[in-house]
Amino acid sequence: MKFLTLWRGLNTRIRVSIYMLFFLAALSAIAPFITPFHSDQMGTGQTLLGPTWQHPFGIDSMGRDQFSRVTEGIRLSAFIGFTVMSTSLLVGIPVGILSAYKGAFLDSLFSRVLDLLFAFPNLLLALVFVTILGSGSWTALLALVIIYIPIASRFVRSAALAEKDRDYVSAAKVNGASTFRICARHILPNIAPSLLVLGTNIFAFAILAEAALSYLGVGAKPPTPSLGKILTENQGFITTSSHLVIIPAVTLSFLVLSLNLLGDGLRDYLDPKKSSSQHKKSWIRLLFPRQSAPVNGGQLQ
Amino acid sequence: MKYYALRITGGLLTIFVSSLLVFSLIRLIPGDPAAELMGLAFDPELAHLLRIRLGLEGSFIQQYSAWITAVFHGDFGYSFINGAPVGQEIGDRLIRTIQLLVGGVFVGLAISIPAGIVSARNKSKWQDGGIMAFTTLMLSVPQFVLGIFLIYIFAVRLHVLPAGGWIDPHDDFVEWLKSMVLPWLCVGMAMSAFTSRVLRASILDAKNMDYTRTARSWGLSEKEIARKHVYKNASAPTLTVVGLEIGYLLGGAFVIENVFAYPGIGQLTVKAISQRDYPMVQTSILIFATGFILVNLIVDLAYGFIDPRIRQQ
Numbered sequence: 149m150k151f152l153t154l155w156r157g158l159n160t161r162i163r164v165s166i167y168m169l170f171f172l173a174a175l176s177a178i179a180p181f182i183t184p185f186h187s188d189q190m191g192t193g194q195t196l197l198g199p200t201w202q203h204p205f206g207i208d209s210m211g212r213d214q215f216s217r218v219t220e221g222i223r224l225s226a227f228i229g230f231t232v233m234s235t236s237l238l239v240g241i242p243v244g245i246l247s248a249y250k251g252a253f254l255d256s257l258f259s260r261v262l263d264l265l266f267a268f269p270n271l272l273l274a275l276v277f278v279t280i281l282g283s284g285s286w287t288a289l290l291a292l293v294i295i296y297i298p299i300a301s302r303f304v305r306s307a308a309l310a311e312k313d314r315d316y317v318s319a320a321k322v323n324g325a326s327t328f329r330i331c332a333r334h335i336l337p338n339i340a341p342s343l344l345v346l347g348t349n350i351f352a353f354a355i356l357a358e359a360a361l362s363y364l365g366v367g368a369k370p371p372t373p374s375l376g377k378i379l380t381e382n383q384g385f386i387t388t389s390s391h392l393v394i395i396p397a398v399t400l401s402f403l404v405l406s407l408n409l410l411g412d413g414l415r416d417y418l419d420p421k422k423s424s425s426q427h428k429k430s431w432i433r434l435l436f437p438r439q440s441a442p443v444n445g446g447q448l449q
Numbered sequence: 450m451k452y453y454a455l456r457i458t459g460g461l462l463t464i465f466v467s468s469l470l471v472f473s474l475i476r477l478i479p480g481d482p483a484a485e486l487m488g489l490a491f492d493p494e495l496a497h498l499l500r501i502r503l504g505l506e507g508s509f510i511q512q513y514s515a516w517i518t519a520v521f522h523g524d525f526g527y528s529f530i531n532g533a534p535v536g537q538e539i540g541d542r543l544i545r546t547i548q549l550l551v552g553g554v555f556v557g558l559a560i561s562i563p564a565g566i567v568s569a570r571n572k573s574k575w576q577d578g579g580i581m582a583f584t585t586l587m588l589s590v591p592q593f594v595l596g597i598f599l600i601y602i603f604a605v606r607l608h609v610l611p612a613g614g615w616i617d618p619h620d621d622f623v624e625w626l627k628s629m630v631l632p633w634l635c636v637g638m639a640m641s642a643f644t645s646r647v648l649r650a651s652i653l654d655a656k657n658m659d660y661t662r663t664a665r666s667w668g669l670s671e672k673e674i675a676r677k678h679v680y681k682n683a684s685a686p687t688l689t690v691v692g693l694e695i696g697y698l699l700g701g702a703f704v705i706e707n708v709f710a711y712p713g714i715g716q717l718t719v720k721a722i723s724q725r726d727y728p729m730v731q732t733s734i735l736i737f738a739t740g741f742i743l744v745n746l747i748v749d750l751a752y753g754f755i756d757p758r759i760r761q762q
Contacts, residue, residue: 264466269700272737276471279722279730280478356591360704363593364719379597383708386597386612387605394601397594405589412585 161413168406172222172399179219185212198391205395208382217373218396224374225355225403228289232354233347236296241343243297244304245331249312258305262298270295274357278366285374288367292354303346307339314338341418345411352407359400375400452753452760460746467738468520472513475731503728520735526728528721535732539714543736545615546713549706550698552629553636557694561641565648565687566680572653580645587642592701596635596708603631613710632709639701640694647690651683658682685756692748696741 155163185203199206205214247258265273277291311317312335320334361367362376370377375396382392483499484491500506504516504526519526525535564584568577590598604612611628618625655661656679664674703715710716714733721729753760 264463264470268467268738269697269741271700271703272734272741275703275718275722276474276734279725280474283723352589359591360593364703364707365723366719376593379593383597386601390601390605393597397597401590401594404591405586408585408589 159413159417161409162417163413165406165410165413168402169410172403172406173226176219176222176226179216183213183216185216198389206389206391208378208392209385212371214378214392214395217378218375218399220373221375221378221396222399222403224285224368224372225358225400228292228358229351229355229407231289232292232296233351235293236300236350237343237347239297240300240304241336242331244301245308245335245339247301248305248308249327249331249335255305258301262302265295265298271357271360274361275364275366278361283366283369285368285372288358288361291361292357295357296350296354300346300350304339304343307342308335311335311338341414344418345415348407348411348414352404352411355400355407356404453750456746456749456753460742460749463742464739467742468517468735469513471731471734471738472516473509475727476509476512478725478727525732528729529726530721530724530729535728538729539717539732539736542712542714542717545711546702546706546715548629549632549636549711549713550695550702552633553698554640554691554695556633556637557640557644558691560637561645561648564641564645565652568645569649569652569656577649580649584642584646587638591704592635592639593704593708595639596631596705599631599635600708613708615710615712632705632711635705635708636698636701640691640698644687644690644694648683648687651686652679655679655682681755685752688751688755689748692744692751695744699737699741699744 194207203213203215205218208214208217243258247255268276273295274288274291277294278287281287281290316338317330317334320330325334358367358374359376359379362374363380364376365380368374368377370381378396379393379400382389382396386393483496483503483505487496487499497506504512504519506512507515516526523536525539527533528535528538564580568580571577587595600612603610610630611624612631614628616624616628660682661674661678664678669677702713703719705711706713706715707719714736718730718733718737720726721733
C-alpha cells in the first residue's frame with residue numbers, strides 16, 4: 149500500500165523511464181533462457197540473415213545470433229554504467245564534501261588538479277589512458293572511472309559548498325559535532341537528492357563513453373558484445389543488412405534516453421521548489437518538458 | 450585590460466602544463482619503444498642510436514626541453530610506422546578537421562538560434578513542445594549513433610548523399626560539398642540540442658528582468674526591446690555554452706570522423722593509438738588539448754567583451 153502511494157506520487161517521466169528500464173532489464177535477463185544461442189557461438193550455419201522467429205534480430209556476418217549479442221551488450225553496458233557510477237560516487241562524495249568543508253589548502257590543491265584535468269575533452273582523456281594502459285574492456289572501464297571521479301567530486305564539492313554555511317551546520321558545530329559527523333550526518337543527507345540525479349547522469353554518460361570507446365576500437369575486444377563494438381562490426385553491412393546496425397543503435401539510444409528521462413524526472417521530483425501539481429502531467433509532457441532548466445549539466449558530457 | 454591579461458596568461462600556462470602532462474603520460478607507457486620497433490632484429494648498439502633519434506635518451510627535463518624546442522621549430526618528430534614527418538601528416542588533416550568543426554558549428558548555430566528563439570517566443574505552445582522534444586531526443590542519441598542514422602536515411606535509403614569519405618574541393622567542389630553535408634549535420638545536430646535549450650532558458654530569464662520592464666515602460670517598441678535588451682543579455686550564457694560545446698565537439702571529432710571515414714586528425718589519432726605510434730599520438734593530443742584550451746580562452750575573452758561586469762571581478 150505504501151509502495152503504491154509512493155509510485156503514484158512519482159511524476160510521469162520517472163514512471164515511464166522505470167518501465168523502459170525494466171523492459172530492457174527483463175529482456176536482457178531472460179534472453180539466455182529463451183534463445184539457445186550463445187553470443188560468441190558462430191556455427192549457426194548462415195550469415196547476414198534477416199530477422200526470423202528463431203533469430204529475432206537476425207544473424208551477423210560471422211554467423212552469430214544478434215539477439216543474444218545485443219542483450220548481452222545491454223548487460224555489459226549496465227555493468228559498466230553501474231561500476232563507473234558507484235565507484236565515482238564512493239570516491240567523489242567524501243573527497244568533494246571534505247574539500248568543500250575543510251577548504252583552505254586541500255580545496256585549492258584539489259581545484260588546481262581538476263582545472264588541469266578539465267583542460268582535456270573527456271573522450272580525449274579516456275583515449276590517453278587507454279593508450280597508456282593498453283586497450284580492452286577493463287582498461288576502458290578503469291579509464292572511465294578515473295575520468296568520472298573528478299567530475300563527481302567537483303559536483304559534490306559545489307553542492308556541499310552551498311550547504312556548509314547554512315544554519316544547521318553552524319548549529320551542529322556549536323553542539324560540538326565532529327567534522328566527520330557534520331559531513332556524514334548533516335551535509336550528506338541534504339545534498340543526497342542532487343547526488344541521485346548526478347548518479348543517474350554519470351550512469352548514462354559512462355554507457356555512452358564506453359560505447360564510443362568500443363566503437364573506436366579501443367574499448368571492448370572481440371568477441372565481447374559491447375553495443376559500440378557491435379555497431380563497428382556491422383556498419384559495413386548497413387546497405388545490405390541494415391537491421392544489424394539499426395537494432396543495436398536503437399537499443400543504445402533507448403537505454404540512454406530512459407536513463408536521461410529518469411535523471412530529468414528525479415530532478416523535478418526532488419526539487420522542493422516545484423509544486424506537487426506539476427508532477428501530475430499527461431503522457432505528452434514526457435517528451436515536452438515545460439521547465440527551462442537544461443538537462444544533464446554540460447560539464448558531464 | 451587586467452582581465453584580458455590574466456586570462457591570456459592563465460591560458461598559456463595551462464597549455465604549458467598540459468604539454469608537460471602529455472609528454473610525461475606518453476613516457477609512462479611500459480616497454481621500450483626502440484625494442485618494440487626493432488622486434489626480433491634487436492641490437493643494443495642500434496637500439497641506443499634509435500633511442501637518441503626518438504628523443505628517449507637523457508633526463509626527463511632534457512628530453513622535454515629538446516622536444517618542446519623542436520615543436521617550436523615546427524618539428525614534431527617522425528612516425529614510428531612509416532617514418533614520415535608527423536607535422537606534415539597532421540597539418541593536412543588538421544585543416545580538414547577544422548573544416549568539419551567550423552562548418553558543423555555554423556550548422557549547429559543555424560539550427561539552435563532559430564529553435565531557441567521560436568520556442569522561447571511560443572513558450573508552452575506546440576512549437577515549444579516539439580523543439581523541446583527534439584532536444585530531449587538529441588541529448589540521448591550518442592553522436593556516432595546519430596551519424597549512423599543519418600547515413601542510413603540519406604545514403605542507404607534515399608541515395609542522395611555519400612555515406613562517407615572526403616573529396617578534395619580543388620578536384621570537385623560540388624562532390625566535396627555533398628560529402629560534407631552529413632558530417633556537418635551530425636556535428637550541428639549534436640551541438641544544437643543543448644545550445645537551443647540554454648538559449649531558450651536565457652531568453653525567458655531576460656524577458657522577466659527588471660531592465661526589460663523598464664525598457665517597456667519607456668515606450669520602446671517590442672522589436673527594439675527584443676534586440677537591445679533581451680537577445681543581447683541572453684547571448685552571454687549561450688556563448689559560454691557554445692564554447693563548451695565546441696570543446697566537446699573536439700572530443701566528438703574522434704567519433705564523427707570514424708563514422709564518416711573522414712580523413713581528419715581524430716581518425717589519425719585513433720589509428721595511431723591502436724598502432725602505438727607515440728610521436729603521432731603525442732602531437733595530436735597536444736594539438737587537441739591546445740585547441741580545447743584556446744577555445745575556452747576565446748570564450749572567456751568574448752564573455753568579458755559582452756558583459757562588462759565580468760571584467761571588474
